């Protein structure tokens with residue numbers, strides 16, 4: 114039994130009262146995006162209703178209030194990641210944006226022809242394509258850590274790949290498609306031993322796992338607010354300050370400059386050097402409330418409860434004949450991908466939707482992983498702290514209905 118009061122938590126998320134196709138909504142698509150608690154919705158309305166102003170540049174009351182809320186959020190995130198310095202927290206538009214930033218600045222400046230970049234089979238497209246673009250431009254070589262049939266990375270193969278040619282390693286902390294938790298500390302240490310820098314895609318990890326960028330010794334860590342109860346279009350890139358300082362800016366414009374003349378521009382210091390233009394102020398302000406919400410519940414408590422849900426769902430799903438769970442890694446978060454013999458994942462999704470149950474079907478932005486597994490896609494149920502075992506029972510009943518209707 115969880116020490117969290119799940120019924121009370123559910124009341125914090127107004128969307129959970131919605132009806133879908135005449136049924137109570139069962140939202141099991143949390144790996145795509147999580148729902149937002151009232152405290153985050155209120156923070157957005159409060160910002161726009163009471164102190165909307167552009168930040169940093171103004172000296173009037175509203176501008177100062179907005180700036181201070183915006184910078185409070187940076188401090189909250191610094192603590193959330195245990196970063197050594199506040200200026201190591203760069204606001205982005207999401208994980209994708211953070212990875213592109215690093216590929217286009219660090220990558221373009223420091224990588225050259227023949228250098229090797231290592232990613233893994235578990236990567237989301239957003240941690241594949243930016244590196245392919247860089248490789249096409251610079252003549253670098255992309256190498257891919259293989260997985261075993263359970264969905265764990267084969268780390269002995271990774272160790273064999275490492276050499277003085279390895280200049281960058283970019284791997285996912287937690288797989289969005291299979292739920293695998295990677296041993297990123299090991300990956301980082303081995304990369305550092307050959308002098309490579311490491312980026313961790315923390316899009317899925319940030320809501321499930323306590324992150325300590327200093328203990329990990331990550332050079333970069335990227336995540337998106339919308340996957341941890343915050344708004345869409347807002348994300349964070351953590352970078353070590355000496356690495357960030359050595360990088361050229363990404364986008365040019367207002368805020369990222371110190372002084373501009375037509376002849377020459379000098380750039381602002383960290384973090385502003387990487388925050389050109391008016392940022393996503395309201396969403397940055399609101400993410401602080403999402404993180405406070407998580408901290409109040411306690412990440413360990415959340416993880417323990419989600420683990421209960423994962424175990425329960427895994428047991429119940431395993432009892433369904435013709436159903437196989439895809440991804441049985443040693444350590445997993447609360448994501449269950451599955452296939453049903455003779456039924457296309459899309460049909461599973463459509464029939465579950467008729468019963469008010471939201472799951473994701475398809476390749477989950479991990480086409481190369483699906484190719485490796487020899488699957489066109491899977492159906493994926495991903496759980497958050499507001500989900501319940503009763504809802505999992507509805508999923509199980511729903512899948513039996515799918516079998517009746519299709520088979």
Ligand SMILES: *Cc1c(COP(=O)(O)O)cnc(C)c1O
Pocket residue numbers: 144145206207208209210237239240285287288289314315316317337
């Ligand atoms: C969602 C996700 C991304 C991309 O995040 P965006 O918010 O779409 O930029 C990257 N990696 C993983 C593992 C994800 O789950």
